[in-house]
Amino acid sequence: MQDTAVLLQKEQQRLEAAEAASRAEAGSISRVLHLVEDCASGDAALDGDAPAGGGGGGRRGPPKSLDAVEAVYRSLAASYREEYVLYNLSAVALAQAMPRLAALLAGWAPLQEPTRGAAEFARWRPLLESEGTRGLLGGGGGEADDPYLTLAAELILPPLRSALTSWEPRLPEPLLGFLDVWEKLLPGPARAHVLDSLVMPRLRSAVAAWEPRQETVPIHTWLHPWLPLLGHALDELYPSIRHKLAVALQVGTAEATWATSVERQKGGGGGRCRQKPQRPRVWNGKREGGAGGRHAGAGGSLDVEPGNGSVSYAHPCARAGVAPQRWLCARAAGAVAPRVLRPRLGRADGQEHRAQAGGRACAARGQPGVPGHGAIRVGHRVG
Numbered sequence: 074m075q076d077t078a079v080l081l082q083k084e085q086q087r088l089e090a091a092e093a094a095s096r097a098e099a100g101s102i103s104r105v106l107h108l109v110e111d112c113a114s115g116d117a118a119l120d121g122d123a124p125a126g127g128g129g130g131g132r133r134g135p136p137k138s139l140d141a142v143e144a145v146y147r148s149l150a151a152s153y154r155e156e157y158v159l160y161n162l163s164a165v166a167l168a169q170a171m172p173r174l175a176a177l178l179a180g181w182a183p184l185q186e187p188t189r190g191a192a193e194f195a196r197w198r199p200l201l202e203s204e205g206t207r208g209l210l211g212g213g214g215g216e217a218d219d220p221y222l223t224l225a226a227e228l229i230l231p232p233l234r235s236a237l238t239s240w241e242p243r244l245p246e247p248l249l250g251f252l253d254v255w256e257k258l259l260p261g262p263a264r265a266h267v268l269d270s271l272v273m274p275r276l277r278s279a280v281a282a283w284e285p286r287q288e289t290v291p292i293h294t295w296l297h298p299w300l301p302l303l304g305h306a307l308d309e310l311y312p313s314i315r316h317k318l319a320v321a322l323q324v325g326t327a328e329a330t331w332a333t334s335v336e337r338q339k340g341g342g343g344g345r346c347r348q349k350p351q352r353p354r355v356w357n358g359k360r361e362g363g364a365g366g367r368h369a370g371a372g373g374s375l376d377v378e379p380g381n382g383s384v385s386y387a388h389p390c391a392r393a394g395v396a397p398q399r400w401l402c403a404r405a406a407g408a409v410a411p412r413v414l415r416p417r418l419g420r421a422d423g424q425e426h427r428a429q430a431g432g433r434a435c436a437a438r439g440q441p442g443v444p445g446h447g448a449i450r451v452g453h454r455v456g
Contacts, residue, residue: 105153109162112137112145112169139173139193142166146200163201167220170197174228183233184240184247187254190228194258197224202260222260229255230263237271242279243295248272252302268302280310285321 114137137145146166150157157163174197178190201221233251240248256264276299283292292314299307 101153101156105149105156105160105162108145108149109165112142139170139177142169142173143196143200146170150200163203163220166197166200167224170201171224171227174224178228178232181232182236183229183251184236187247187251191254191258194224194229197221198258219260222262225260225263229259230266233267234271237275240275242275243290245295245298249298256302268306272299273303273306276307276310280313283314283317285317286324 146162146169149162174190174193177193181189198221201219201224203219203221237248252267259267276296280292280296285292296307296310
């Protein structure tokens with residue numbers, strides 16, 4: 074009999090403790106519900122579907138601002154953490170934060186206003202991100218039900234996708250500036266979608282259309298800035314770039330005929346001319362009347378046109394007006410023409426010596442010299 078009374082007394086104490094815990098839990102739930110309803114009191118007017126008569130049950134007032142709603146849910150997350158997680162209040166917070174953030178980002182141009190809304194998203198992220206994905210960069214099993222991922226997919230990705238339709242990959246700074254601001258705010262799946270599905274296809278198209286002999290913007294200036302974000306994903310673009318550079322170098326080498334023609338005029342012996350230097354009298358005459366004049370006449374018509382791949386020489390001093398054109402032509406005649414005409418003039422000088430020797434021999438024998446064999450006529454083109 075005494076043992077039964079002790080057991081009943083202990084059971085009564087246990088039930089009273091459970092009742093007190095249930096009463097406290099009910100009080101907590103009641104307070105949480107009151108705060109949530111207070112935040113949602115003006116949502117009908119915010120959504121534009123308030124009843125026409127203005128009546129109806131419950132309290133109706135002006136919609137709370139985004140900062141006021143954020144303050145309420147921040148207080149709930151701090152004071153009622155267990156209820157916040159157990160009853161998935163982050164989904165309720167998403168329903169109330171979504172229309173307010175959408176109004177904040179109305180008409181948003183992400184590439185022109187990269188910082189717009191970033192501070193608000195940074196404050197709402199810990200209130201919306203589920204426990205399974207927080208700290209895992211979007212990983213975990215609850216990605217589909219993550220309220221913050223839903224918020225990013227609804228409010229950030231559509232305007233960004235629309236802005237990238239007119240984005241020029243050769244001008245990466247606007248998009249890089251946006252990612253500098255939002256990279257740590259985007260959930261992992263959203264960030265991967267931006268890089269893999271929005272950025273990489275545009276870079277592939279730009280590399281496919283890239284022509285090294287016609288481009289005025291070096292490719293490394295708009296491709297290398299993506300290395301920290303894309304890393305090895307850019308490896309698929311490198312073979313096409315190397316192939317195009319190799320083709321451009323081969324074409325450029327085939328067009329470099331001027332240097333090739335100069336080298337062909339040289340003799341053997343390690344690239345040095347085997348002819349002897351000309352006397353000043355002979356060389357001055359040939360320079361003024363022969364190749365020097367031709368070089369001087371052609372020097373002013375050469376130009377550089379990198380846009381269409383044609384490359385020719387134009388002295389920068391003559392283009393800028395620093396030095397007279399006649400002085401530059403004289404310099405070209407003194408530096409270039411001797412290399413081109415030295416072998417031919419050497420042969421002409423040798424013929425002149427042989428002709429003079431033949432003339433003296435004929436004179437010794439009393440025979441007249443033969444025209445064309447005993448002398449070189451002035452102005453005759455040697456070659």
